[in-house]
Amino acid sequence: MDIDRTTQLYFSPTHTTRKIVEAIARGIGAAESDRIDLTPPSGTWQPAAVIGGLAIIGAPVYGGRLPAEAISRLRRISGNGTPAVIVAVYGNRAYEDALLELRDVAREIGFAPIAAGAFIGEHSYSGAATPIAAGRPDAADLQLAEEFGTAAREKLRRLGPAAEWPLLPVPGTFPYKEWPGLAGIAPLTREASCVRCGVCVAACPTAAITLGETVTTDAERCIKCCACVKSCAPAARLMDNPRLQQVAEMLSANCRERKEPETFL
Structure with a gap:
């Protein structure tokens, strides 16, 4: 199956997920590319349908899970059997069940995931005093994302009829881990x-x-x-907030070792 169009579909408050999705799209190299940005408040965009081409679906990881806002907004999109590359972007700690959850949500709304990736982006809580994957995705990350896009394109070209595509295996556990979050506090x-x-x-x-x-x-x-x-x-x-500061300091101290992207094809 040749690819003449991609649809970039992402929730990306701090733009790290968007950068990875864009790099994957460059690697795919389709002549046309649409964009559905799920990040602005829900009232500013309309539900959409994706038909044909190849979708690239990206979301950040919060506490090993997808943000509830990302899931609710993804559920306003119809995939109509469109093949998809899915990508979870995490802050150098762990992505745990997020990639599995993204695969399951993508299938629920009608996409057919054929490739998956877990990439690293600067953590939301990263700052001058508490750096956590600062500056990522960097040039090396984006190069790997482009190469991943190229590999996903080649895989799709080799695949037979969609009815014969196997379920894409990705890491994670179901039921997904519980994440209580940090309710009632804000910057x-x-x-x-x-x-x-x-x-x-x-x-x-x-x-x-x-x-x-x-x-x-x-x-x-x-x-x-x-x-x-x-x-x-x-x-x-x-x-x-002391609770936010405590988490940022813990992550900065314990998540210094550079992690590299993982891809599943």
Whole structure:
């Protein structure tokens, strides 16, 4: 099966997943490429259907699982039997059940996964004092992502009728691990440094931040992606909660050894 079009489909608050998906698309080398960005708040985009070509579906890993927001938004997409490359991007700790969960969700909404990858991106909690996979994906990661895309394209060309495609094996355990998360806390705004530019409001994938007399954050809607922190040029947004700081320090101390992407074809 030749590929004349790809559809890039991703949830990527801090842009690391998007970079990997784009690199895979470059490796596939299709003449046309569509893009469905599931990151903005749900009310800003419409459900969509993907028909034909090859889809590249990417999501970040939060605590070894897919973010609930990513799953709910993926379920508004119809795959219609389209073959797919799936990719989970994690912060150099572990991806645990996330890739298996992504494969299962992709199949549930009508895609046919033919290749999978687990790549590394800078952790959401990474900062100057607590670096966690800082700067990743780097040039080496993106090169491997392109090579993976090329390999997935060649595999698809060799495959027979879709009805004969076997279930793609990926690591993970079902039932998936429980992840309680960190409910009720969120990054804060240092008002003295805030220039009221609204970048944090635009960056938030759940519309949890409001710019009024002050910058307020709905902690119940916050998913701790830290897109607001990483996009704030004057560094007015910060993780000042002791629980978040404790997790960041633990990860920075224990996840320093560089992990490399894993691919499954």
